[in-house]
Amino acid sequence: VKISxxxxxxxxxxxxxxxxxxxxxxxxxxxxxxxxxxxxxATGLGETYGDAPVLGAxxxxxxxxxxxxxxxxxxxxxxxAARVLEGHKSLAKVYGALETACLDAQARHLGxxxxxxxxxxxxxxxxxxxxxxFKYARHIDAPYPEDDWGEVLEEDALVREARTLVDRxxxxxxxxxxxxLEPAIEARCLKALHTAFPAHPLRIDPNAxxxxxxxxxxxxxxxxxxxxxxxxxxxxxxxxELHRASAVPLATNMVVTTFDEFRRNAALDAVQVIxxxxxxxxxxxxxxxxxxxxxxxxIGVSMHSNSHxxxxxxxxxxxxxxxxxxxxxxxxxxPWQTEDVVAGGRVPIVDGCVSIAAxxxxxxxxxxxxxxxxxxxxRRCGIRKRDDAAQMRKYRPDFISQRPRY
Amino acid sequence: VKISxxxxxxxxxxxxxxxxxxxxxxxxxxxxxxxxxxxxxATGLGETYGDAPVLGAxxxxxxxxxxxxxxxxxxxxxxxAARVLEGHKSLAKVYGALETACLDAQARHLGxxxxxxxxxxxxxxxxxxxxxxFKYARHIDAPYPEDDWGEVLEEDALVREARTLVDRxxxxxxxxxxxxLEPAIEARCLKALHTAFPAHPLRIDPNAxxxxxxxxxxxxxxxxxxxxxxxxxxxxxxxxELHRASAVPLATNMVVTTFDEFRRNAALDAVQVIxxxxxxxxxxxxxxxxxxxxxxxxIGVSMHSNSHxxxxxxxxxxxxxxxxxxxxxxxxxxPWQTEDVVAGGRVPIVDGCVSIAAxxxxxxxxxxxxxxxxxxxxRRCGIRKRDDAAQMRKYRPDFISQRPRY
Numbered sequence: 001v002k003i004s005x006x007x008x009x010x011x012x013x014x015x016x017x018x019x020x021x022x023x024x025x026x027x028x029x030x031x032x033x034x035x036x037x038x039x040x041x042a043t044g045l046g047e048t049y050g051d052a053p054v055l056g057a058x059x060x061x062x063x064x065x066x067x068x069x070x071x072x073x074x075x076x077x078x079x080x081a082a083r084v085l086e087g088h089k090s091l092a093k094v095y096g097a098l099e100t101a102c103l104d105a106q107a108r109h110l111g112x113x114x115x116x117x118x119x120x121x122x123x124x125x126x127x128x129x130x131x132x133x134f135k136y137a138r139h140i141d142a143p144y145p146e147d148d149w150g151e152v153l154e155e156d157a158l159v160r161e162a163r164t165l166v167d168r169x170x171x172x173x174x175x176x177x178x179x180x181l182e183p184a185i186e187a188r189c190l191k192a193l194h195t196a197f198p199a200h201p202l203r204i205d206p207n208a209x210x211x212x213x214x215x216x217x218x219x220x221x222x223x224x225x226x227x228x229x230x231x232x233x234x235x236x237x238x239x240x241e242l243h244r245a246s247a248v249p250l251a252t253n254m255v256v257t258t259f260d261e262f263r264r265n266a267a268l269d270a271v272q273v274i275x276x277x278x279x280x281x282x283x284x285x286x287x288x289x290x291x292x293x294x295x296x297x298x299i300g301v302s303m304h305s306n307s308h309x310x311x312x313x314x315x316x317x318x319x320x321x322x323x324x325x326x327x328x329x330x331x332x333x334x335p336w337q338t339e340d341v342v343a344g345g346r347v348p349i350v351d352g353c354v355s356i357a358a359x360x361x362x363x364x365x366x367x368x369x370x371x372x373x374x375x376x377x378x379r380r381c382g383i384r385k386r387d388d389a390a391q392m393r394k395y396r397p398d399f400i401s402q403r404p405r406y
Numbered sequence: 407v408k409i410s411x412x413x414x415x416x417x418x419x420x421x422x423x424x425x426x427x428x429x430x431x432x433x434x435x436x437x438x439x440x441x442x443x444x445x446x447x448a449t450g451l452g453e454t455y456g457d458a459p460v461l462g463a464x465x466x467x468x469x470x471x472x473x474x475x476x477x478x479x480x481x482x483x484x485x486x487a488a489r490v491l492e493g494h495k496s497l498a499k500v501y502g503a504l505e506t507a508c509l510d511a512q513a514r515h516l517g518x519x520x521x522x523x524x525x526x527x528x529x530x531x532x533x534x535x536x537x538x539x540f541k542y543a544r545h546i547d548a549p550y551p552e553d554d555w556g557e558v559l560e561e562d563a564l565v566r567e568a569r570t571l572v573d574r575x576x577x578x579x580x581x582x583x584x585x586x587l588e589p590a591i592e593a594r595c596l597k598a599l600h601t602a603f604p605a606h607p608l609r610i611d612p613n614a615x616x617x618x619x620x621x622x623x624x625x626x627x628x629x630x631x632x633x634x635x636x637x638x639x640x641x642x643x644x645x646x647e648l649h650r651a652s653a654v655p656l657a658t659n660m661v662v663t664t665f666d667e668f669r670r671n672a673a674l675d676a677v678q679v680i681x682x683x684x685x686x687x688x689x690x691x692x693x694x695x696x697x698x699x700x701x702x703x704x705i706g707v708s709m710h711s712n713s714h715x716x717x718x719x720x721x722x723x724x725x726x727x728x729x730x731x732x733x734x735x736x737x738x739x740x741p742w743q744t745e746d747v748v749a750g751g752r753v754p755i756v757d758g759c760v761s762i763a764a765x766x767x768x769x770x771x772x773x774x775x776x777x778x779x780x781x782x783x784x785r786r787c788g789i790r791k792r793d794d795a796a797q798m799r800k801y802r803p804d805f806i807s808q809r810p811r812y
Contacts, residue, residue: 071518074526074728110516112477119691120480259702266672285525289698296665296699322480 021179023392044105179209429798450511585615
């Protein structure tokens with residue numbers, strides 16, 4: 001079954017003005033949609049970053065893949081490696097998107113759900129966590145009407161946001177994207193969430209925006225109500241010191257992002273939970289390998305997300321369904337997006353879970369009209385590389401990029 | 407594609423009187439041949455240990471598998487786990503044999519070579535090492551005519567044995583199974599091999615039969631001519647101490663045989679090369695995971711073997727073909743066997759390598775007459791569990807099992 005053509009389509013989707021340690025989300029988030037056509041007629045789908053470096057690499061490599069067997073992932077990797085020279089992380093991102101699309105094409109060719117091709121599901125529904133953000137009411141550029149979520153900059157609004165997400169999607173755990181406001185405000189917010197949702201496991205993720213001293217203080221204050229404390233402070237060494245001092249379980253998608261960092265973490269016992277993400281770990285098989293390594297080293301597995309569409313959601317869901325030691329509900333930005341490229345509209349999240357359908361491959365197909373419209377949106381929006389700090393300077397001209405800020 | 411039936415056939419093959427740390431090989435070695443039939447007509451093959459515990463577990467679980475999807479390896483693993491209660495190693499052995507056969511059935515159903523289904527080959531030919539043994543001229547029980555290899559108990563005979571193996575199969579590296587004779591004799595033999603084959607990398611494997619003091623002495627004597635020193639002395643801690651003191655690269659198939667031991671080894675830096683073996687690591691995917699972990703931890707990958715037939719040889723070859731960081735030629739006992747269950751006779755080893763054929767699955771089929779004859783041989787031979795020490799006591803009634811012996 002040979003690859004006949006690979007297409008890469010950049011798209012832009014509307015994204016709310018969500019706050020984080022780097023600044024604020026721009027009005028549009030970018031994604032690349034990958035299609036791998038095969039001579040057998042099956043087309044596999046992938047989705048990854050739409051920023052210029054990854055998009056450029058995908059476009060550079062795509063014409064090298066025609067004629068390769070769609071099962072020949074080693075061949076795909078070799079072609080990517082020949083084009084992508086900027087190091088392991090870029091290779092993992094570009095290969096990961098193509099691998100996912102090839103695996104989807106394989107599964108569609110076979111008429112199997114993708115998780116079956118990956119060794120079989122250990123769960124039919126994958127739990128996700130409500131991803132809470134502080135946000136502004138509206139984008140300063142106002143390129144489209146403002147959303148219904150309103151401004152969320154203190155605890156009452158945040159609890160309302162959480163209530164809406166829980167009511168609407170049935171999420172059973174809550175994660176707060178922090179590092180955006182003063183740590184004392186964010187700690188107060190977490191306590192308010194605990195009071196409002198006493199049975200929901202809670203996570204907070206300041207994206208390494210706190211000094212070790214600040215992180216130690218918050219760990220002492222919140223440690224007892226945290227499921228885990230995600231990337232409170234920079235560097236593996238800082239995380240190790242925090243864990244030794246606080247005994248709070250630490251999670252990361254920042255200091256363990258490669259297998260080399262995995263090894264260093266094993267020596268340091270810096271983090272106890274790793275957030276997998278097939279987009280940068282090198283695909284679905286690499287994600288399974290990461291999970292197997294976490295099992296061997298007694299490290300918990302959760303899952304990271306960026307702003308994404310339904311193709312990524314289903315890829316995350318299929319691989320998560322195969323991982324026995326997925327110990328935590330996965331992150332997803334999906335409820336914050338309103339548009340999608342998948343046919344039939346948005347993928348449902350019910351009881352906090354995404355289900356595996358008895359359909360071939362990822363179980364979702366492209367809506368070509370939506371894809372064309374979102375590509376046109378990409379063409380017009382002018383954004384080519386995410387820059388939350390530059391966006392924040394439109395609101396606060398004195399905003400400087402520094403980490404840790406607090 | 408559902409599994410319709412699983413068959414398990416124990417077979418016995420003639421095996422020469424090869425010496426090792428435990429004693430001497432019995433006249434027959436046992437294997438279990440696994441066949442997984444699918445409703446689509448494809449039958450997958452597996453081969454593993456034929457000893458009573460593994461055979462019994464395979465027979466216990468085989469009837470639980472009909473009706474499962476042949477791609478549903480998670481389901482197969484769950485069924486095995488429900489039957490095999492004696493711990494992780496037994497589960498890995500039983501599941502590994504079934505996984506290999508299911509993967510072979512998948513690949514045959516798809517019309518793909520097995521290595522393609524495993525992600526694609528990075529090499530078309532897999533190198534093997536000449537496996538040198540000390541041996542007696544004939545079995546004391548004399549159940550069949552003696553072999554042509556004669557007695558090999560000192561260096562001249564050993565060099566002749568090596569010459570024959572290299573001439574016949576083109577092996578490019580040599581491994582001596584040691585721990586059988588006095589260490590001084592074995593060291594002399596290794597030096598003779600180095601003189602006779604100066605360009606061939608050399609390995610010696612005393613199967614943990616040397617004390618740390620003995621191993622240190624041999625490391626000092628032979629370190630400069632060893633590619634690696636395999637399991638010279640018992641325990642991870644002993645190996646770690648030997649490596650610290652000698653700086654010779656150490657390899658193992660004894661102290662790192664599970665992912666739990668992998669983690670302990672990473673902390674101790676006891677061994678620098680791990681011999682993979684899909685038969686006890688839990689199958690072909692687990693072997694790939696082990697190799698990925700070795701890559702992450704900077705550990706070399708080689709491959710272990712027991713006495714085996716062509717099905718195992720091809721499973722080893724297909725998975726080895728997919729492992730980029732397979733840093734050493736694989737071990738194989740295959741040249742010591744004369745019988746096989748595969749159609750068309752023995753699998754060829756040319757220039758020291760086994761090639762991947764452009765055939766579906768493992769690329770070998772069963773010779774049903776040969777299978778029936780070797781099963782009959784199993785029925786008659788009376789051996790049900792390998793016991794090299796008991797066999798040695800037929801030659802030397804005072805032989806006692808102890809390790810380290812020297």
